[in-house]
Amino acid sequence: MMLVATIFLPLVGALFLLAIPGDAKALHRGVSLLTSLVTLGLAVALWTNFDGAQAGFQNEVQATWAPSLGISFHLGIDGVSLLLIALTAFLGPIVVASTFHAIDTRVKEFSIALLVLETAMLGTFAALDLVLFYVFWEAMLIPMYILIGVFGSERRIYATVKFFLFTFAGSVLMLLAILFLYGKLPEGSRSFDYGALLTLSLSHEEQLWLFAAFALAFAIKVPMFPLHTWLPDAHTEAPAAGSVLLAGVMLKMGTYGFFRLAMPLFPEAALAAQPLIAGLAVTGIVYGALMCMAQSDVKRLIAYSSISHLGFVMLGLAVLTPEAVTGAVYQMLNHGVSTGLLFLVIGMLYERRHTRAMDAYGGIAKVTPGLAAVFFIATLASVGLPGTNGFVGEFLVLSGTFLGKAALAQAWSVIAAIGVILGAVYMLTLYQKVFLGKLSAVNEKLRDLSLREWAVTLPLCIAIVWMGLLPGPFLDLMKKPVQSMTERVVGKPAAPERPHFPGALPPKLQPPRLPWMNHVPSMLEGVKK
């Protein structure tokens, strides 16, 4: 029941807001902040009651919804769902509090859209009935459509319609695929239940078609190259809060969809599509990075960097080794935190100067040292510096890919590694252009972070460092779900082979093993060489 409460509390808050008159702005802000904080509290409680050592789903809730169609209200979480729910609930109050200043008109609509969006996102991560999943998945579109279209900048209508149509077009074919799966179950026991559909045995050709339908929906959401074109527009035009949720949570819907649905349901097809997905993923990594270098708009740059970062996630998922998939899931969380923070800070800059052009800034670290410091931490996380969360994820993905058995694995990891280098180049260039250099006269009066702004950025900074230094608890939670997913798709791995590298350091000279290194069994030595 706690899961249901966590998911639907924001919706209850939104319904409550409906009854409050629109001019009581402070009340709207207060209620939405309170709601999202309590939701966060519930998510924390979920986490503490969660048993990471147990395989399968926990906190399951199953109730009939539309039995004549076989839809049930089936929710449940495993470690990966839990982490993503925690991420969503964590970003919730931050996003709400970050908009107290930026959004001053139509606060009621804004708050309602934000809370409804939160419920839809939380529900998507917990749905274990495919139609329920689809309902949450589509329900996300409407509030986000309003957030971008009403509260965005100049080209908001174009951006929001493009966003809606791209995502909608992708997902309708998924709906047909879901209906097809339903029809494959024997008459009498037909349902849309995830567990039941996992038992289906589908022919190779069916799997390919169905995987294609699911993958299209998810690839648009991720977004994977070349289906990414909605993203720069949507991110750029969205209000800061919208960008944070879009980048922080919504893009993970796509990768989560691959992890939870597309790959486990159609394992043969997932393997068959491996070269394609991995190829598009590394293309996205490099393409996104190159596009970043060409941007003069700060927000657009971060948007393209998302394409590059999500490329890592997709690469890790495609490779299907436990390490790489673990890294991919970790990278989902990282991207949520670090890119969320980047968009927040850019939103704060925009509030001050009302421009997103890189040239308009320069040298402002002198007047806004706090803002610069926060941005720098986010930059480092985004670049993947050791000690930040980005490093752990990227390292796991790259090493998992390199040592995986997939065709061309080494080539992919090398190309992806080039993406890491390019990432450092564009992110540091961005930092340099905005915060270092000569301070122009117009920028001399910029204020530094206010107390409220510190309050919203600091938790994210702490998360970045925490997840970088102590990833153990997070990785432990992923272990079982990742294991069951990869085993389902590629089968149980043979006895772990410990590659012997001639000239490896004798055991006592080896560096101390950090907890997360256990997830990189033995290959650590090799990579260190």
Add this chain to the structure above:
Amino acid sequence: MKFDPADLLAVLPALWLVLGGCALALSEVFLGANPKRAYQPWLAAAFALLSLGTAARLAPESAHAIFGGAATADGFSAFIAVIVAGATALSALSAGGALREAGAERGEFYALVLFAAAGMDFLAMAADLVVLFIALEAMSLALYALAAYRRRARNAEAALKYFVLGSFSSAIFLMGAALCSGAAGSTRLADLANVPAGGSGAGLLLLLGAALLLVGLAFKVAAVPFHMWAPDVYEGSPTPVAGFMAAAVKAASFAALLRALLIAFGHAHGAAGPSMWEPIVATLAGATMLLGNVLALPQRSVKRMLAYSSIAHAGYLLVGVAAAGLGDAPTATGAVLLYLATYAAAVIGAFAVIGLVERGGDGAGADDLDRFSGLAQRHPGLAAAMAAFMLSLAGVPPTAGFIAKLYVFRAAMAAPLTGLAVLGVLTSVAGAYYYLRIIVYMYMRTPDGETAPIARHATAGVAIAAALLIVVAVGVGPESLAKFAIASAALASP
């Protein structure tokens, strides 16, 4: 033919409507001097609700032939009677304020609406070509008059167009009925099924007759390529009438189409009769979805846009009909019934909102998209309701429209009509574009100049609130309506 008084019980829903129509027409005679006619929409709605209540209580298992087999009273006809009565009540209420403001509130209007609805009830029950034709005409004649109700140039043009094309389609239908009865030696739908198929003279005659019948009914449901009348008529008719046409006429015509096709011309799993119509209906469905959605895209008049959208929805419904012909008929029929019900609620609600918004101005441009600019700021409740109707028409969860599409596409996938289902969902993406555009105008644009104030009317408010309740409640908790639709789906075969 012996008259059995018990048969009257089965047509009680229609009788309530006729009674209501008479009462409202007579009210003009006896109470005509009374300048206050505010009671009229409520009275009409009350009779419609009586009809709805009676129809809902006619249990599906009570299926039986009435009037010596000329009509069938079954769950299917009862469900259509529920939709028709609901649509009538909502249309009467939404018409109330608009008519009074235009100084056109008369009992005749409601009487005509109720008479048309009674015709629709019979249309859904008809098991005989002659009854079918009479019911069709009873419905249509009242509608021709309604289209012309306000006697302005646009109304007259729309009404004339509707009348000429409608008569044309009636004539085609009649010709088809004549050929069919010639082939079978009987006008009973069930007897048509016994005509031997194939190259025999009677078989050929039946084939030709069936084609003409299909054309006649395709006109009524506005399926491509027999759709040309719909945009002009919807745009020119008084707005509440357009909503009534889209919701109720569609429900009744689809009922007639389904019954005629399934009973008289058989389906794949029924042994009787040729089942040649499924590919034809599937082709019509594909063309209708495609053209309806594509032509709706460039419209600026919201009524015209909804007219093309109603064509597109006819396409989705035809997918269900084709699925009934190829696959499991009761499942597909149930899906069509559910779709008709949810579509009726959303489209009447939408036309009721348009009726309020277009009020300040009159004539061309009164329902231009621009008039919706900034509606969310001025009338948040109205805008939210309209947004819900649009999302339901687009089939976005969690609205009723999504549930209906889910059932129809499930039937199509099971039939299997996979290609048609794919075309259906892809065209619904185009549909999403133009439905969303209204939301864009309401929420994301600011009006250019002065905006005409929107009067508040209790009747229209009740109609919109009721439609909104249906759209949301069915979207969130679809089971009871879905179960009702599925239980009503089995056509009584005499």
